[in-house]
Amino acid sequence: MENRTETQFYGPNLGYVLELYEKYKEDAESVDQRTRSFFETWGPPQTGLNEQHTSVSEASRVDVDKVVGAAKYIRAIRDFGHRAAQLDPLGTEPPGDPTLDPTFHDITEEDLETLPPSIINAPGTGPIPRRTDTALGATKELERIYCKTSGYDFGHIHIAEERFWLRDAVESERFNKVLEGEGAKRLLESLTRVDTLEKFLHKAFLGQKRFSIEGTDMVVPMLNQLARSACGAGTPEVVLGMAHRGRLNVLAHVLDKPYSKIFGEFQQPEKGESTSAADRLGEAWVGDVKYHLGIRGFQLGEDQADQKVLVNLAPNPSHLEHVDPVVEGMARAAQETRDEAGAPRQDEEASLPILIHGDAAFPGEGVVAETLNLYRLPGYRTGGTIHIITNNQLGFTTEKQDARSTTYASDLAKGYEIPVIHVNADDPEASLAAARFAYAYRETFHKDFMIDLIGYRRFGHNEGDEPAYTQPVMYEKIRSHPSVREIWAKELERRDVISPGQAEKMVEKVQDQMEEVRKNPSAKLDDEELLTDEPYTPLVGIPETAVSAERLAELNKALLERPEGFAPNPKLERLFQKSRGELNGDGGGLDWAHAEALAFASILEEGTPIRLTGQDTERGTFSQRHSVLHDAETGEPYTPLHNLPQANASFAVHNSPLSEIAVLGFEYGYTLNAQEALVLWEAQYGDFANVGQPMIDQFIVSGQAKWGQTSGLVLLLPHGYEGQGPEHSSARLERFLQLAANDNVRIANCTTAAQYFHLLRAQAVLKDEQRPLVLMTPKSLLRHPLAASKLEEFTQGKFKMVLDDEEMSESGRAESVERLILCTGKIYTELVGSEAREEDYVTAVARVEFLYPFPEEDITAVIGGYPNLAEIVWAQEEPRNMGAWTFMEPRLRKLVDGELLIRYVGKPARPSPAQGSRRFHDREHATMIRAAFKEAEETEEAREREVRRAG
Numbered sequence: 009m010e011n012r013t014e015t016q017f018y019g020p021n022l023g024y025v026l027e028l029y030e031k032y033k034e035d036a037e038s039v040d041q042r043t044r045s046f047f048e049t050w051g052p053p054q055t056g057l058n059e060q061h062t063s064v065s066e067a068s069r070v071d072v073d074k075v076v077g078a079a080k081y082i083r084a085i086r087d088f089g090h091r092a093a094q095l096d097p098l099g100t101e102p103p104g105d106p107t108l109d110p111t112f113h114d115i116t117e118e119d120l121e122t123l124p125p126s127i128i129n130a131p132g133t134g135p136i137p138r139r140t141d142t143a144l145g146a147t148k149e150l151e152r153i154y155c156k157t158s159g160y161d162f163g164h165i166h167i168a169e170e171r172f173w174l175r176d177a178v179e180s181e182r183f184n185k186v187l188e189g190e191g192a193k194r195l196l197e198s199l200t201r202v203d204t205l206e207k208f209l210h211k212a213f214l215g216q217k218r219f220s221i222e223g224t225d226m227v228v229p230m231l232n233q234l235a236r237s238a239c240g241a242g243t244p245e246v247v248l249g250m251a252h253r254g255r256l257n258v259l260a261h262v263l264d265k266p267y268s269k270i271f272g273e274f275q276q277p278e279k280g281e282s283t284s285a286a287d288r289l290g291e292a293w294v295g296d297v298k299y300h301l302g303i304r305g306f307q308l309g310e311d312q313a314d315q316k317v318l319v320n321l322a323p324n325p326s327h328l329e330h331v332d333p334v335v336e337g338m339a340r341a342a343q344e345t346r347d348e349a350g351a352p353r354q355d356e357e358a359s360l361p362i363l364i365h366g367d368a369a370f371p372g373e374g375v376v377a378e379t380l381n382l383y384r385l386p387g388y389r390t391g392g393t394i395h396i397i398t399n400n401q402l403g404f405t406t407e408k409q410d411a412r413s414t415t416y417a418s419d420l421a422k423g424y425e426i427p428v429i430h431v432n433a434d435d436p437e438a439s440l441a442a443a444r445f446a447y448a449y450r451e452t453f454h455k456d457f458m459i460d461l462i463g464y465r466r467f468g469h470n471e472g473d474e475p476a477y478t479q480p481v482m483y484e485k486i487r488s489h490p491s492v493r494e495i496w497a498k499e500l501e502r503r504d505v506i507s508p509g510q511a512e513k514m515v516e517k518v519q520d521q522m523e524e525v526r527k528n529p530s531a532k533l534d535d536e537e538l539l540t541d542e543p544y545t546p547l548v549g550i551p552e553t554a555v556s557a558e559r560l561a562e563l564n565k566a567l568l569e570r571p572e573g574f575a576p577n578p579k580l581e582r583l584f585q586k587s588r589g590e591l592n593g594d595g596g597g598l599d600w601a602h603a604e605a606l607a608f609a610s611i612l613e614e615g616t617p618i619r620l621t622g623q624d625t626e627r628g629t630f631s632q633r634h635s636v637l638h639d640a641e642t643g644e645p646y647t648p649l650h651n652l653p654q655a656n657a658s659f660a661v662h663n664s665p666l667s668e669i670a671v672l673g674f675e676y677g678y679t680l681n682a683q684e685a686l687v688l689w690e691a692q693y694g695d696f697a698n699v700g701q702p703m704i705d706q707f708i709v710s711g712q713a714k715w716g717q718t719s720g721l722v723l724l725l726p727h728g729y730e731g732q733g734p735e736h737s738s739a740r741l742e743r744f745l746q747l748a749a750n751d752n753v754r755i756a757n758c759t760t761a762a763q764y765f766h767l768l769r770a771q772a773v774l775k776d777e778q779r780p781l782v783l784m785t786p787k788s789l790l791r792h793p794l795a796a797s798k799l800e801e802f803t804q805g806k807f808k809m810v811l812d813d814e815e816m817s818e819s820g821r822a823e824s825v826e827r828l829i830l831c832t833g834k835i836y837t838e839l840v841g842s843e844a845r846e847e848d849y850v851t852a853v854a855r856v857e858f859l860y861p862f863p864e865e866d867i868t869a870v871i872g873g874y875p876n877l878a879e880i881v882w883a884q885e886e887p888r889n890m891g892a893w894t895f896m897e898p899r900l901r902k903l904v905d906g907e908l909l910i911r912y913v914g915k916p917a918r919p920s921p922a923q924g925s926r927r928f929h930d931r932e933h934a935t936m937i938r939a940a941f942k943e944a945e946e947t948e949e950a951r952e953r954e955v956r957r958a959g
């Protein structure tokens with residue numbers, strides 16, 4: 009507490025001090041020491057409420073009680089007024105709150121009448137005291153504002169500046185616009201189109217799924233308003249993500265997809281789901297259902313018709329909410345310019361992300377929380393997303409008490425300090441006010457905002473469902489509940505904006521237009537227009553990616569530069585100078601991380617921007633990368649790749665939050681709007697990628713087939729069996745191989761630094777033939793001598809799909825080879841480093857570095873190099889039901905066509921990828937390696953017995 013002479017208490021401050029004083033009087037020990045001594049010295053606080061109260065000692069005990077009560081009451085209205093607001097259009101009584109009754113605070117309306125309105129704010133501030141005479145008038149105003157059809161849920165906002173802004177925005181009602189004349193009619197026209205489209209589809213295509221918007225129709229005018237605001241602010245792109253509910257209506261009335269196309273898809277459903285490209289590809293291009301398709305459309309500005317904003321609706325799978333992080337990544341990419349060296353430059357006004365959520369999905373799906381967590385992180389922020397829950401108060405058939413543990417569907421947002429407005433979807437003006445509010449908040453604070461648009465669902469989950477089976481009472485109400493169009497039309501009649509019967513005429517007109525389009529489908533469904541990209545691009549050959557020694561030396565030198573005054577960590581710097589100082593160095597070759605740094609540097613020099621993210625990626629899980637250095641004294645970061653004089657494009661590297669699904673989705677989305685960039689996501693260990701499995705299944709491997717959406721995202725997945733137990737061993741190579749078809753991805757597992765270098769460079773070059781690249785990356789190989797590469801491997805040649813056994817193929821020994829061990833990844837080092845190899849003169853070991861698309865020609869060439877071959881052994885470190893075996897076996901058999909024996913060496917099928925015991929691991933691997941070099945009759949069962957004996 010301050011010195012009394014400096015302290016005047018007003019508004020909320022006053023309420024707080026008076027509360028403290030009350031507590032002090034009841035029990036002096038209940039307040040802290042400083043507060044106690046303040047009251048002991050100065051007595052009751054000076055209210056400053058009215059001029060007559062010049063001395064507090066004159067204030068009667070009754071006055072103080074009243075003021076305390078009034079202050080508490082005012083606070084309750086502001087914080088809990090939403091509990092008394094009529095938010096449910098179906099008329100459910102609001103739950104209310106006892107603190108919203110003045111008598112709860114021991115005050116009456118008469119008491120409030122004796123107090124000045126300034127009690128609710130500091131004198132001279134706030135809009136309400138300026139227009140009211142007494143505290144009663146002021147609290148009535150607060151009730152009117154806070155307890156009507158909008159619920160302002162801001163009590164969780166900690167940042168004072170934002171709190172004050174939010175309060176002022178609510179109480180000034182500056183976003184509440186009473187619509188008059190043409191504006192009011194325009195809204196009626198808009199609601200008429202929304203409502204009539206659903207009704208038309210319902211009748212014309214009876215029983216077909218459309219996931220009607222009816223009950224939350226206002227979302228369409230709200231979206232249009234947001235898009236127009238963005239347009240007015242010069243924002244070029246709105247990125248929109250939503251699920252099935254209301255999507256057709258949004259396509260028609262926000263993105264201007266012609267009715268003819270929508271009807272065409274209903275009339276010929278198969279049209280929207282395949283294209284002529286499918287014929288070329290034997291139906292590999294599978295397409296998607298109409299309520300998942302993405303589209304881009306333009307919105308015109310409100311005032312200037314020459315202003316346009318691109319509205320980009322991301323295609324999405326059925327997997328609810330999984331499009332959320334994808335939209336964020338798309339929005340971020342649209343906000344960054346990447347054509348100069350350094351970090352990309354972000355302009356948060358360059359795109360506006362909007363996410364539409366379901367009331368069951370938003371609190372239920374974990375990806376939502378992961379996505380919300382991104383919004384203030386430097387590597388992921390998008391200047392604020394506007395969220396709208398189209399809250400129809402039901403999941404499929406599940407009601408809220410079974411769907412969430414929170415009061416409101418939106419409560420998760422509160423943990424992220426996102427302001428929330430709950431609004432009754434039957435109040436069009438309040439709904440539009442919420443949209444204006446959200447936009448202004450985003451513009452001011454560049455943060456997320458949530459609108460919980462509370463409506464209902466006119467039909468079942470889809471139009472074929474009978475909702476009365478599960479929600480009979482609710483649906484009895486819905487049956488006779490007027491649509492928001494009808495409600496607004498009536499209101500406009502009451503306000504004399506339209507004449508009786510005018511609203512029905514509007515409906516008839518729209519209906520006639522639709523009927524006309526249906527009968528005369530002049531614009532035939534042009535399936536190519538549904539797609540944003542060609543669905544199929546053949547893969548091309550491996551490009552030349554060598555870099556001259558001079559260029560590499562220059563880049564290397566620049567990477568080792570440190571700015572003036574920068575004090576690197578001495579140990580790390582010594583290590584760097586020693587291992588990366590000389591490219592030809594001690595003859596040991598360049599290691600993995602060094603190769604990566606040079607690849608990145610050369611890619612930047614060639615003008616391709618790079619974005620690299622993942623958990624602890626700046627340093628690297630295995631302390632190998634150190635892309636960001638920290639001054640040993642100040643901690644200040646320094647990123648050599650930002651300061652590369654040769655760079656012609658930006659470099660971004662970020663440690664991600666502890667998330668897989670959202671960050672993976674974000675990077676996928678980023679690639680969609682930054683097609684020129686090389687975007688890499690790194691898993692901490694490859695295993696953890698399966699926490700992002702829906703993103704892999706639903707977007708990364710299938711996005712092109714479903715939506716013609718190409719992505720060159722690189723997944724770096726540490727993989728390899730090093731005795732670390734069931735986790736940290738396997739990136740589940742088998743899963744990716746199983747998902748591979750129709751050249752949809754590239755899958756590789758390389759074993760040398762130079763191979764990694766060339767592959768990264770190839771991925772950066774193959775911009776016209778973009779495919780996601782799934783790359784198994786090493787752990788122990790990061791520093792293994794066999795994985796290091798000589799300078800000439802970087803300065804010559806290119807990526808090789810298969811690495812033949814140079815010892816056996818090139819020393820004239822090829823004729824003696826009877827057995828070819830094929831393998832991929834780290835097991836190669838165990839095979840060639842084994843005693844068995846030393847004693848063996850008939851076995852060659854070749855590495856399949858590129859698994860998909862299956863490098864048939866390269867493998868055939870290797871096999872062809874050994875004329876006396878009798879068998880091929882596929883050796884892998886994974887269990888038989890994992891790794892590449894099930895992928896390789898049929899392909900190898902087809903390739904050798906019965907001429908050669910094909911044999912498996914690896915672990916038996918197991919439910920868990922790896923062993924917990926290091927000892928067991930070592931023994932099992934030793935046994936496996938021996939088995940690979942042994943004769944065919946050494947069966948797997950015998951090997952199993954041996955392992956068991958050893959264990």
Ligand SMILES: Cc1ncc(C[n+]2csc(CCOP(=O)(O)OP(=O)(O)O)c2C)c(N)n1
Nearest residue numbers: 253326327328366367368369400402403404
């Ligand atoms: C990840 C996921 N799990 C389950 C489903 C199946 N499903 C489809 S719609 C739906 C109910 C969604 O309710 P809500 O989020 O309230 O949206 P609404 O359809 O009511 O607009 C469910 C469970 C799904 N599509 N995605």
